[in-house]
Amino acid sequence: MxxxxxxxxxxxxxxxxxxxxxxxxxxxxxxxxxxxxxxxxxxxxxxxxxxxxxxxxxxxxxxxxxxxxxxxxxxxxxxxxxxxxxxxxxxxxxxxxxxxxxxxxxxxxxxxxxxxxxxxxxxxxxxxxxxxxxxxxxxxxxxxxxxxxxxxxRLLPGALGNETSAVTDSHSTGLLEYPHYTRPAEYRGLRVPDILLSGHHKRIDEWRRQEALKRTLDRRPDMLRDADLSKEDLAYIELLKKDRSDA
CATH class of the missing domain: 3.40.1280.10 (SPOUT methyltransferase, trefoil knot domain)
Known part of the structure; x- marks a missing residue:
């Protein structure tokens, strides 16, 4: 370009x-x-x-x-x-x-x-x-x-070292991005979520999707109107809303 x-x-x-x-x-x-x-x-x-x-x-x-x-x-x-x-x-x-x-x-x-x-x-x-x-x-x-x-x-092919980075960025998926963690696993009493240390990639992907939904609901609920959401996504959002209304 x-x-x-x-x-x-x-x-x-x-x-x-x-x-x-x-x-x-x-x-x-x-x-x-x-x-x-x-x-x-x-x-x-x-x-x-x-x-x-x-x-x-x-x-x-x-x-x-x-x-x-x-x-x-x-x-x-x-x-x-x-x-x-x-x-x-x-x-x-x-x-x-x-x-x-x-x-x-x-x-x-x-x-x-x-x-x-x-x-x-x-x-x-x-x-x-x-x-x-x-x-x-x-x-x-x-x-x-x-x-x-x-x-x-940064969206041009080859511009980023990791080609998946731009795909999972906030707004690229229609949602805000999930939380990230790196070493050490514990710092000042704050631990990395156990799921990220489990090595179970399918469950990690599920956790990341749910965290992205949760963060978007908290910070930019307007984005959910246009996001491409599955039945599982919609069910999880309703569960979050119910838990908050019961709290």
Whole structure:
């Protein structure tokens, strides 16, 4: 996969792309990150990329010309249609499902804005997706682009050392992830659940599923509405609810 990031602050991405899973994925040739300062595409003699909004109002608005030219510069051909993603508070709220969808693409272009907003023609003609990383407002789109890049990269085949890790992550299964434990088996009087030390893999899988259901019911019960639940799952959830109502 290729990711092209359009930003006014390319130095912000150096630490993110230079460490951990994202760095390793690049070294393996799984993904390439192209961070582009779209100011260099400005035709203004002072390389301005923003201007006052028509009709008045506070703040400055990003002009279309630099971003149009920057995006067109990274397309292999004029007919190529990569996903062009605008990071903005008005976009659809980002989810694991969206990350999985984007992980199937060959080329993503992420647009990071600043100032008051974008000229609407950027949305109308250039953008294929608008993404918000949450119901709050950030100074710019860079942090949102980092979130998208990280969450998509770890889903690419070969990016993680253990290919089952991404499959069992919270949200990937429709549930929050079950608890994890490691050595020592006892620490400060706190023991690892005996089932995890039993070596009985079928029972361990059952325990993990039940713990995932329990954690989701406790912390994100809204997720259970859309989760793919078996009859056994539903029966266990009803048992949990009954035990709590009797307590």
């Amino acid at each position: 290729k990711m092209s990031i359009m930003t006014l602050f390319p130095e912000m991405f150096e630490g993110v792309f230079g460490h951990s899973i994202l760095k390793q994925a690049q070294e393996k040739g799984i993904v390439s990150y192209d961070v582009i300062n779209f100011r260099t595409f400005s035709e203004d003699k002072h390389q301005r990329v923003d201007d006052y909004p028509y009709g008045g109002g506070g703040g400055m608005v990003l002009t279309p010309q630099p971003l149009f030219d920057a995006v067109e510069s990274v397309k292999k051909t004029k007919d190529q249609a990569p996903r062009v993603i605008l990071l903005c508070p008005q976009g659809e709220v980002y989810t694991q499902k969206k990350a999985e969808e984007l992980a199937g693409e060959e080329h993503l272009i992420l647009l990071c804005g600043h100032y008051e907003g974008y000229d609407e023609r950027i949305r109308q003609e250039l953008v294929t997706d608008e993404i918000s990383v949450g119901d709050y407002v950030l100074t710019g789109g860079e942090i949102g682009a980092m979130i998208v890049a990280d969450s998509v990269t």
